[in-house]
Amino acid sequence: MENFIYAGSVEKLKENKVKVVKGGQHGVAVLFHEGDVYAIDNRCPHLGFPLHQGSLCDGILTCHWHHARFDVKSGGTLDSWADDMTTYPVEIKQGEIWVSPIPHHKQTISKLRERLKNGLEQNLSLVIAKGVVGLIEAGESAKNITRIGVEFGTKHRQRGWRSGLTILTAMTNILPKLDKNGQILALYQGLVHVARESANMGTRFLLGPLPLNETSSKPSLEKFAQWYRHSVEVRDTQGAERVILTAIESGATNEQLADMMMTAVTDHFYMNVGHTLDFHNKAFEVLEHIGAEHRAYVLTSIIPELSNASRSEEQHSWQSPVNLVEQLHTTFKELTPTLESKSTTVAQVDEQALVNHILGDQPGETLKALLTALKEGMSPVKLAQIVTLAAGERLARFHVQNELGDWITVLHTFTHAHAVHESLKRSTTPELIRAVFHTAMSIYLDRFLNTPAARRPKPDSTVSSVPQAEELLQMLDRQQQTDQAGKWVITYLAQGGDKQDLFNTLGHALVREDAEFHTFQMYEAAVTEHDHWQKEEESFAEYAQETMILALTRYLAAHSPTSREIPHTARIAMRLHRGEKLFEDEN
Template sequence: MSELIYAGSLKTLEDEGAKVIKGGSHAIAVFVYEKQVYAVDNRCPHMGFPLHTGSLCDGILTCHWHHARFDIKSGGTLDPWADDVPTYPVEINGDEVWVYPVPFNKVTIEKLRQRLRDGLEQNISLVIAKSVVGLMEAGFPATEIAKIGVEFGTTHRRSGWGSGLTILTAMTNVLPKLDKTGQVLALFQGLVHVARESSGMGTRFLLGSLPVSNEKNTQSFEQLSEWYRHCVEVRDSQGAERVLLTAVQSGFSDEQLADMMMTAVTDHFYVNTGHTLDFHNKAFEILNQIGIEHRSYVLSSLLPGIGDVSRSEESHSWQSPVNLVKPLKEAFRELPDILADDTSRGDAGIDEPALVEQILSDDPIKTVNMMMDALKNGVTPSRLAQLVTLAAADRISRFHVQNDFRDWITVLHTFTHAHAVHESLRRSATPELTRAVFHGAMSVYLDRFLNTPSARRPEPKDVETEPQSPSELLEMMNQQQQVAESARWVVNYLARGGDKSELFNTLGHALLREDAEFHSFQMYEAAMVEHDHWEKEDSELARYSQESLILAVTRYLAGHAPTAREMPHTAQIAMRLHRGEKLFQDD
């Protein structure tokens, strides 16, 4: 039990107005106001400025740094960006004033969780940062922190799932790649993007399921799937939502729901430049981490946007000068029969490197035929998707900086779509979803001019020397136009036996120290996940693939750095405050 701390005589305090005493590891400010004595933490909860230098008037203590205002009795703030200040019990013994150094309003896990919700609701980055730091330092599970963001984002954005929730999911997926500081930054960035995207966007209310009361008036899964598919086809988001919620309420599995939803998404080609399928994949990924009880809100959040998506088969580039639509539709008619024959699936003896090079070629019809032959010869849809994803990564690793800067995103879209298809097929392989593998391959074909000229793959040098320090890469990315230099650095690092886990953490920090744009988060996460799949194999192609993915993410991140770095600066403030550092003093 903490002992009382002597604050001084009542008369002395009245004369001084405010006094600072030592309270454990920090200072406590003692004030006399209207003949009453009050004690508060001397650190302003906003940014740590000493409150004893503030003004006390009309029962309001005002910090002079950012003018945060606090009720001197309760410690509650009038400014939502400032947090409440801890207050302490005071005992007066005759003329002696004593302070008990344990606050009335202790910081608890529940208070930090609520404060995180407050930060999301008010879209206040510093409040979000301090909440994440506090929760992580208290050992609160990272997935539970992400869950708070998902619950908020799927409820308080009328237009549904967007880039914010995708970033949050992607960053949750890569937490094992990062050190503790990186994990804080990853969650913070994801949550801030959710808050920004939801700000002023209105609350989304569920329509509810169909009035199903028992098995007798419950439609079959097949019937619900047919209805859902039709609703998406005619861009009827409300009808699709009621059907989806009915399927959820009826207790169908995540795999069944994914099959139903992915079938509708892949009825058209490369919908919304791949974002729609990617969002669907991310929704199922986060459900796997936060629990199926969130299915109604998470999955239905994918539907508000279906009425306004592009369908690539309607675009000129998919029809001319080479008609990609017709051969694909012809191939798709064969898929059910091909995939039904799984006697040899998984034991295919095809030339996979040759298939990847074909996907990168300028002969899309031959590509379709070779991919169909691969399936007929036993290649699984997920393996075929993995090869298409590798080809898409090669487009990025070969992307030349002479291209328009915005074209980085063009090759990125193809890669993240292919990755989402791969991950989705790993959960459930259907003929309908397999169509998306071909959509991705055709997008790789259409991106071919973005490899003209093609960036050269660096050759390692001085491989006998010790690997460089990963901090060198961060220093390099402090300057613009370091794409080729960063690629050469990482190739040498790998050839010299550099530690990959350190490299991936460094690349994560290269991303998270920036005010990164949506697609950069996608790039890092997809590259990390795809790399890990290839790392499980021991082959020349697997080694090539791992290097290609590392090259792709390194070049992409280098091409988008540096930025103003405002967001990570906010997170650093929160971390320094948690450590008790004095921000108001010179370093």
Template sequence: MESWVHAGSWEEIRRTPKTVKGGESGIAVFYHDGEVFAVDNRCPHMGFPLHTGSLCDGILTCHWHHARFDVKTGGTLDPWADDVSTYRTEVKDGEVWVEPFSRQKRNVEQYRRRLREGLEQNIGLVIAKAVVGLVEAGEPIEAIARIGVEFGTRHRRGGWRSGLTILTAMVNIAPKLDRRGRILALYQGLVHVARESAGMGTRFLLEPLPGEVDPDRLARWYRRSVEVRDVRGAERVLLTAIRAGVPEERLADMMTAAVTDHFYMDTGHALDFQNKAFEILKHIGPEHREEVLTSLLPQLSEAERSEELHRWQSPVDLVTPLRDAFARLEELEFGDAVGSVDERALVERIRGDDPLKTVSKMTEALEKGLSPVRLAQLVVLAAAERIERFHVQNDFGDWITVLHTFTHAHAVHETLRRSLTKEGVRAVFHGAMSVYLDRFLNIPAAKPPNPDGSPGSDPGDPADLLQLMEKQQQVVEAAVWTSAYLDRGGEKGRLFNTLGHALLREDAEFHSFQMVEAGMAEHDRWEEEDSSLAQEATRTMILAMTRYLAAHAPTARELPHTARIAWRLHRGEKLFEEPGE
């Protein structure tokens, strides 16, 4: 018994529990019903010492939050607490000995199981602990996200919505974050999936159509089903195409055509969610196509179609000239040129107040050989400038109005980068008209930030930006600080990590996650080229992100507080003590 630890005499432990070295924070040894039991002294819920708890009828109860454990097996009766580790004991010559090696070993599979349980029970702390454990164990981010996607696509009858969009966005920005930021990103995404799925019912898929079916015919059937809001018919057609091995690019084209048959569907969310679904498939694998892609369909049953709205028809009819332009596109062979027109002037035109001229100029640009992908990128830039110049005297809710346009335009850009189709190009024009409709939110336009200091001076510490956002509505001040940081050559990597933390330390609403992810992605696209327009565009994306985040901070920060608890518990800190004790 060389490795065993002496806990005391049988008589001593009968009178009072003992603690010995071992485990995470010591081992608690108890006498109960003629036997001796040993468990980790650290309550797995919040770390309170279990030797101070109560033991009755084989149930050990922690005195902090009343988590209950079977003292023999360590199993918990409460789903919000983890099982506690147990240890072998032996009585020899009236003395009690404990083997200081747990019978249960925490491993990656256990953390995966706990993550699934946390999602099922919608318990934030359980999710946070599992994420911390998995990340610290070296589990790939994609593998962790896969668990959330599998859960969210199955256990929400209403299909794909904001939770899975947030999770995908956070997986996308994770490479720009430090380790703690990656934990927060995954945790935030997974918690939103759990919250949105709670009590929403299980989604059961239909069977595909029997026999062989022509893919072109399937595409027509799918489009017709979406047109008449026949979600179940569209689901069966889509499943048939997937099972038949239709390539992912062709699936995307089929789905994009159906969404863009209508203008700016569901304030842009329909295309945005679809884009995110295809993005997450790149992370978690094509074997998840059936549950992921079909999860997009329920929202289409009641999706708003903007060509039916008054503001798209009066006082200026936007619908008829767009349809005329789309007819011209049918006869057009797309080019792949960049810079074949005055791109800065075209961006200004898109942000202008003559939508009919905008449609004409965009069509002419395509006829001159401008790449539709590039045109989509220019629309994104125009939409970002709406946010960069959004005046804080506007109604606060209108931040979301300009955000919708921006994230839709970003989704269009990414969709066309994935696969260029004439049906998809229609959405570029939809986005441009939404930029036009948002014009009143730049009247007056916010003044460009006027930072102090000169290039070459100390750019400052990005932590100062976080401090600025500790106070509400520091939109102008945050933009000035960020502008100065960029002018002085501040490192963008540090700034992006800081912006990520500015988002993730808040109880952020859905659109803030969209803003940061789309802004970072579009910044990186422009960063790939060397031009004066690209330099302007990268700056615009950063300032748009900064202003939006500053407008929506601070919050109560309940979610990140839970993640911080999980992080501290994983490190073995004693939460029940005041700092410095």
């Protein structure tokens, strides 16, 4: 019986009913029940209670901590929130018990994937956490984990794409900024929000493409775009879905689909306070992670929201006391001629002056300045980047005398600006460029939230070395540390602190909280915009990078701390995977 574990005699086990022997990570419980001998891992797979202290009746072993029930023969659980027990082969030789150290069923990546899917379907946070931890530790790629969440979320919510899938996409985007524990928490946060948002929301069935006739020519892409645009205009989401599916079936590229869908979205101003365009952008971003074969479900999932999305040109604030709608329509009449006649050589545009224009209180002058920048050769992508910086300034200079809820107003503008910037990197149609101007007008409407503007902090002159990142996390354990956190991060940067360490710390400040949807958006947008500016060498680019970091830090501080229930579950899963004890004996 080489390598087998000796567990004593059958007669002794009959008398004592259970014996724990060395084996595995946690010991092996050997049980005598109804004339047979069984060997199981002594750690409850749910939360680690010693199973030898459980009760065995009618072939069912019950853990006394949370009453999880297991079939002692197969190890299978009767409770969906628990995992199956690990069981070991037993051999009896001449009345002596020997246990194989190799379990009946080994954990595999395939099984972990299925368990993660089960956690999503049952909306079980601990099961989701165990799935993510197990998969990451087994070497599974983050993109494959994201794919599982996206496949589930786009199929099991009748109302389609919402904040959960946006969080999951944003967290997938920023994984390179985080250490392994941070990556686990980020993916887990996204998946938990997908599961919660999909719970009891019904399965979404695709309508299918139009039945194209093989003997006649297919409608042109221009025709599809025309149909789609009209469907969105009249809020016909079913018609819009069939057009998109037909375009996919006809071989449309992602860029062509994006142009078609973004045109319809930007026909209206700042739809659903920016969320509509942001969700569209995130849908195309996640396809870059998980593959174009998922386009049908992913792209149609963002259509249901269009049925009741608000359109800002219908809002009083966009029409009075200043009629921004009229000014925008006038500007858009000049947009295409401006693009057609723009300079082939880029003029030296004063970027700081342009930001100041956008932050000013003369919307007509702002619109003219944006048109002039385009005419002088500035690319639409660069213009969108500068507008996003101006939106970031609103957050960096947000005064704490405003109500806490007002943060969301300026956050909406910033994340919309970021989504426009990212979308224009795919394609720069005149229709999509309109969204840059929409953002600028939203920045104008937010001006009173910078009245007065918070002062930009200066480095602490009493600090002569790089502050430790842990200091920031400790600061964010307390409420109302917005301005203090801003000063800390400016001091950190002035002392030459490592930005990668800082972004990892800020990432942990996010994923350790029961963060609200917009906070996830804030982190991803600010870090991404920072990295775009980091590719440039001018002093203005350094100022822009600092603005993004300051805006992010102040926003996180304003929304910390929370009860931290969600990440606590993930940390339990991490400890269980490492074999740590959650249940402690009194001795």
